[in-house]
Amino acid sequence: MRRIIVQGSSRNNGNTNKIVQILQNHLECDLINLSELDIHQYDYENGNQNDDFMSTIKKIVEYDLIIFATPVYWYAMSGTMKTFFDRIIECLKTEKEIGYRLRGKNMAAISCGSDSAEHEGFFIPFEKSAGYLGMNYFGHIHTWIEENDPSNSVLELIKDFSKKVK
Numbered sequence: 001m002r003r004i005i006v007q008g009s010s011r012n013n014g015n016t017n018k019i020v021q022i023l024q025n026h027l028e029c030d031l032i033n034l035s036e037l038d039i040h041q042y043d044y045e046n047g048n049q050n051d052d053f054m055s056t057i058k059k060i061v062e063y064d065l066i067i068f069a070t071p072v073y074w075y076a077m078s079g080t081m082k083t084f085f086d087r088i089i090e091c092l093k094t095e096k097e098i099g100y101r102l103r104g105k106n107m108a109a110i111s112c113g114s115d116s117a118e119h120e121g122f123f124i125p126f127e128k129s130a131g132y133l134g135m136n137y138f139g140h141i142h143t144w145i146e147e148n149d150p151s152n153s154v155l156e157l158i159k160d161f162s163k164k165v166k
């Protein structure tokens, strides 16, 4: 199974990236870092066709499992990640063949907050979007980093999750 992690944090090497790196030690996964890309807000007039969104989603549809990794910002996914999800609507409107290619693929999600509290409903947008896109929702884990490094319980969660998606 070809796997890719799509990281959507406001800092490349922050806490979400620490979690992503640990996951990558367990699972062979490529990585796309959205904050390194130029992806604009969704535009009803399709005025942003020359940014990096379409080339990025075209790469992503080559994979069987797409793992979205986001920090928790105000009880929700990051703005970077939300913008990316908003843009996926273009794959249902103008670039339909890309949308068709998402069907049957697997989606999973990982959040990284500052404590163990998983906010109710946090993963609903991932789960529902997967359903809408005809993707299988593999599941999710909430992780956190309180100081500088993840606790043993977070390391265990990541290990179990990686076994599940292998």
Ligand SMILES: Cc1cc2nc3c(=O)[nH]c(=O)nc-3n(C[C@H](O)[C@H](O)[C@H](O)COP(=O)(O)O)c2cc1C
Residues within 6 Å of the ligand: 009, 010, 011, 013, 014, 015, 016, 017, 071, 072, 073, 074, 075, 076, 112, 113, 114, 115, 144, 145
């Ligand atoms: C704008 C902002 C909002 C945040 N909101 C929450 C929150 O609602 N719940 C939470 O647990 N942590 C919250 N945090 C803390 C981050 O989720 C946490 O520090 C996370 O590990 C940061 O990951 P990053 O380094 O990839 O950005 C917030 C941080 C920022 C910058």
